[in-house]
Amino acid sequence: MPNDSRTRFTRDSAREWDDLELISQITPEAGELDLEDRQALRRVAGLSTELEDITEVEYRRLRLERVVLVGVWTQGTAADADNSLMELKLLAETAGSEVLEGLIQRRQKPDPATYIGSGKAVELRDVVAASGADTVICDGELTPGQLRQLEEVVKVKVIDRTALILDIFAQHAKSREGKAQVELAQLEYLMPRLRGWGGNLSRQVGGRAAGGVGIGGRGPGETKIELDRRRIRTRMGKLRRQIGEMSTARETMRTRRREREVPAVAIAGYTNAGKSSLLNRLTGAGVLVEDALFATLDPTVRRSRTADGRLFTIADTVGFVRHLPHQLIEAFRSTLEEVADADLILHVVDGSHPDPESQLAAVREVLSDVDAGGIPEIVVINKVDAADPVALAALIAKERGAVVVSARTGAGIDELMAVIERELPRLDHEVRMLVPYNRGDLISRAHTEGEVLSVEHTGDGSILHARVLPSLFVELERHAKPVEIVS
Structure with missing residues (x-):
């Protein structure tokens, strides 16, 4: 393809979609990238301040006010790259920032020094200065070295996708356990990056810094970075103990549910796919519903019943996202166990999203990481x-057995409940027993935990015909007389 068919995109003069298609056909796998393509820092249309040197780690709070987004496009089509940056834009806005520009640099792989290359870093600096931005957000996880060197060039604060997601989690955490989990993830992320957050972190305590001891009081001492690391390690140890204690209580509740043999359903899916709305529609839970990323961090468990009367629990869980930071997966492991311990997963995907298939793949990757990949799944x-009807038809064709619903209007909810009823673990025993009147509690348990087919009252007691769980079956054998048992 001749070089004149390449395009460079700017916010003021975007090319037509046909030009995008020309670029989208050129992938790194197809051969070497053309020089102009490789060097172009492409602005993404539709992504639209004081310069301050913040070096102390304790003062480097995220101040996401006016930001420029930058990503590196290594594979896939131009549309894929734009979708990824649009998702970063939504993340940035969720964190409370105003997005001024969105830039994409096409490379075989991110530059090991400055992520986008030294020349493009200088261009990025000019864009930042012209727009009045105070922060650059990179669509990837930067190494400490990349973070430090890119900041030195652009002269404003630089954060990566991981730090942005951690900040959003910190804003949305409400429970004591959620706050502890987020803080632990933030400290784990911060620890290897302390050296990259300002050169004065290596100063040593001595002289006036040691309380005015003066001559003879200066020694090697503890450098500030060593002090910070020690304090962070101490805090991380305390948080892990707290989370361990809180996860014990959560495990106790799960154990009680397992002992009662109540089937568990977990709602999982990409962030902002409508999981909480679906929970409210299925159970009337009244959970907060917000059109925002990561609106739900703390799991909510509610009870529901199938049409045939079987009891089951359904849990709303934290949403996932592409490249979910591994620190968050580890910190939220006790919460994600709600998914790993489920008997059935409702995998919710946003049918109106431009790329729902990538969302499905991202969620399944996280489910595999928490050992939930083998659990039966309903998409x-x-x-x-x-x-869009055409995109929806293509998704249904690919995901055989998927259920199409609208949590907002209620369309398809009855069909979903029928599928849940069919896929839930079946009750093991069908019984027909004469239950004494003084053991009415067994009939009550059959109504609560099982599926009662009929109850007939006689002079000697009540004849219960029901499908029950093994634990109740044992109790009935002990206290009731069999009329007929079909196992």
Whole structure:
């Protein structure tokens, strides 16, 4: 393809979609990238301050006010790259920032020194200065060295996708356990990056810094970075103990549910796919519903019943996202166990999203990381009322057995409940027993935990015909007389 068919995109003069298609056909796998393509820092249309040297780690709080986004496009199509940066834009806005510019640099792989290359870093500096931005957000996880060197060039604060997601989690955490989990993840992220957050972190305590001891009082001492690391390690140890204690209480509740043999359903999916809305529609839980990323961090467990009367629990869980920081997966492991211990997963995907298939893949990757990859899954395509019919048909064709619903309007909910009823573990025993009147509690348990088919009252007691769990079956054998048992 001749070089004149390449395009450079700017915010003021974007090319037509045909030009995008020309670029999208050139992937790193197809051969070497053209020189102009490789060197172009492409602005993404539709992504639209004081310069301050903040060096002390304790003062480097995220101040996401006016930001420039930058990503490195290494594979896939131009549309894939734009979708990734649009998601970063939503993340940045969720954190409370105003997005001024979005830039994409095409490379075989991120530059090991400055992420986008030294020349492009200088161009990025000019864009930052012209727009009045105070922060650059990179669509990837930067190494400490990349973070430090890119900051030195652009002269404003630089953060990566991981730090942004951690900040959003910190804003949305409400429970004591959620706050502890987020803080632990932030400290684990910060620890290897202390050296990259300002040269004065290596100063040693001595002289006036040691309280005015003066001559004879200066020694090698403890450098400030060593002091920070020691304090962070101490805090991380305390947080891990707290989370361990809180996860014990959560495990106790799960154990009680398992002992009662109540089937568990977990709602999992990409962030902002409509999981909480679906929980409210299925159970009337009244959980907070917000059109924002990561609105739900603390799991909510509610009870529900199938049409045939079987009791089951359904849990709303934290949403996932592409490249979810591994620190968060580890910190939230006790919470994600709600998914790993489930008997059935409702995998909710936003049917109106431009790329729902990548969302499905990202969620399944996280489910595999928490040992939930082998649990039976029902794909629930939500927001059907806002989805494109052609894209929706393609997704249904690929995801065989998917259920199409709208949590907002209630469309498809009855069909989803029927599928849940079919896929839930079946009750093991069908019984027909004469239960004495003084053991009415057994009939009550059959109504609560099982599926009662009929109850007939006689002079000697009540004849219970029901499907029950093994634990109740044992109790009935002990205290009731069999009329007929079909196992």
